[in-house]
Structure formats: structure tokens, C-alpha cells
Amino acid sequence: MQTRPLLAKDLMTRGVLTVPPGMPVNILAQMLTQRGISAVPVVSETGQVLGIVTEADLLRRLASAEDPKKGLLAQILSSQNRQAARYARTHGRTAGDIMTTGVITVEEETSAAHIAHLLEEKGIKRVPVLRQGKLVGLVSRTDLLHAVLDPPPSIKAEAGTEDEQILRAIEDERGRQPWSNGAFVFADVTDGVVRLHGIVRSEEIRRGMCMLAQRIEGVKRVIDEMSVTSGVVMPGL
Structure with missing residues (x-):
């Protein structure tokens, strides 16, 4: 049983392949193909992350050949800075020219949950892991699957009979979940079997309520007798 949350240092791929900013793009593309990898960090001589080159960066270079020609008005209205930046990246000759900058990074002690949040929020597939500002690993979406295999811990109840403990734990957890305020639901517990009705x-709140009950330590089964209504439900009314 995992005694603490998984951290970046537990999941990261070590010995990550890196390239200098001056590496020619054609050699870089060949390297990604031969190694079967989809991205490579670009680092300085001192090991600091300058950016990252992904398959998307290389495909953008190829796709630019069929960018639609803009009319005069469209050129005036569109950002010249954005146009110039795209031109530089799609016609660059080195890793430093085409790399994505402003890379999101994490530290070795960053939790797997926070990394997953970053990947989802930023729409990215991987994050470099740093130690004192230098690259020591890479955590990808695939690496995070190891954290998924370690299920969330059960919620322990306080003192009382077992069924009372379960019922109290359900109510305590509901108090910590704002979304459950939209549920006019009651729970009955008999011999570890939870019956939810109301x-x-x-459907999302319905599934959430079932999962909440299932997480309580000692629960043997959850029986869903809840009804879904499209109207606004006010608890206590």
C-alpha cells in the first residue's frame, strides 16, 4: 500500500535525451524517429531547460507549406508579431529556432496529482522535472498511469458502530465536496450496505454520490435508488 502520494521523482523517466539549441532540425527529426520518442528537451551547456521540441513543432514546419495566403486586409488585422513568430519557427534551421519556449516544469517533490492537473489544464503531454534548476527527468502522461494504478485511499470513519461510522463518514465527505450541495440525497446503512435515495x-452528481459512498472504508455495496431531475434541487427543502 502506498504510504504517501506519488511524486515526480517516483514516476519520472531518468536519463532523458537532450539536445543543444544549435542542433540542426534535420538531424533532430532523424533522432526522434530512430529513438521512437515524441519530444526532446533543449538544454544549455549548464543543464538549464531552454525549451522543448515536439513532433508538433516539426509537423508545424511541414504544414506551413500549405498555409493559406492572407489578403491585404487580413494581414493588416492579424498580429504581425504572431505572423513573424510563426515564420521564424517554421523556417528555423536549429532546435533553438523551432523549440517551444516558456516550458512548464516541476520539481522532484511535485505530486502526481498536481502534475496531472497541469497536463490537463495546459493541454500538454509532458513536463520536465528539475532539481535546483537543472533537468533530472521527464514525466509524461504515460508515466502518470502508474499513479492511476494506485487507487485513492479509503476514507476512514470515526468511532461508533460500524454502520454509524460509515454514515458519519459519508456526511463528513459530503461536507467537503461543494458539488454535493446539488443533491437532496439520504443514505441508509445496514450491515455495510449503503442505500442512496433522493x-x-x-447524472454526473449521481455518479459522484455513488463513488463517494464506495470510497468509505467498510462499505460492502452501494445501492443507487436516486432519481435525476432537471430542476434545481435545494437541500433541506
Whole structure:
């Protein structure tokens, strides 16, 4: 059983292949193909991350050949800075020319949950891991699957009979989840079997309530007797 949350240092791929900013693009593309990798960090001589080159950066270079020609008005209205930046990246000759800059990075002690949040929020597939500002690894979406294999811990209940403990734990967890305010739901517990009945306003809240009950330590089974209504549900009414 995992005794602490998984961290970047537990999941990261070590010994990551890196390239200098001056590496020619054609050699870089050949390297990605031969190694079967989809991205490579670009680092300085001192090991600091300057950017990252991905398959998307290389494909953007190829796709630019069929960029539609803009009319005069469109050119005036569009950002010249943006046009110039795209031109430089799609016609660059080195890794430093075409790399994506402003790379999101994490530290070795960053939790897997926070990394997953960053990947989802920023729409990226991987993050470099740093130690004192220098690259020591890379965490990708694939690496995070190892964290998924370690299930969330059960929620422990306080003192009382077992069924009372379960019921109290359900109510305590509901108090920590704002979305459950949209559920007019009651729970009955008998011999570890939780019966949920009442009204919720969406299938998502219904599934959330079932999962909440299932996470409570000692629960043997959850019986869903909830009804979904499209109206606004106000608890306590």
C-alpha cells in the first residue's frame, strides 16, 4: 500500500535525451524517429531547460507549406508579431529556432496529482522535472498511469458502530465536496450496505454520490435508488 502520494521523482523517466539549441532540425527529426520518442528537451551547456521540441513543432514546419495566403486586409488585422513568430519557427534551421519556449516544469517533490492537473489544464503531454534548476527527468502522461494504478485511499470513519461510522463518514465527505450541495440525497446503512435515495440534478452528481459512498472504508455495496431531475434541487427543502 502506498504510504504517501506519488511524486515526480517516483514516476519520472531518468536519463532523458537532450539536445543543444544549435542542433540542426534535420538531424533532430532523424533522432526522434530512430529513438521512437515524441519530444526532446533543449538544454544549455549548464543543464538549464531552454525549451522543448515536439513532433508538433516539426509537423508545424511541414504544414506551413500549405498555409493559406492572407489578403491585404487580413494581414493588416492579424498580429504581425504572431505572423513573424510563426515564420521564424517554421523556417528555423536549429532546435533553438523551432523549440517551444516558456516550458512548464516541476520539481522532484511535485505530486502526481498536481502534475496531472497541469497536463490537463495546459493541454500538454509532458513536463520536465528539475532539481535546483537543472533537468533530472521527464514525466509524461504515460508515466502518470502508474499513479492511476494506485487507487485513492479509503476514507476512514470515526468511532461508533460500524454502520454509524460509515454514515458519519459519508456526511463528513459530503461536507467537503461543494458539488454535493446539488443533491437532496439520504443514505441508509445496514450491515455495510449503503442505500442512496433522493433526488439529484444530473447524472454526473449521481455518479459522484455513488463513488463517494464506495470510497468509505467498510462499505460492502452501494445501492443507487436516486432519481435525476432537471430542476434545481435545494437541500433541506
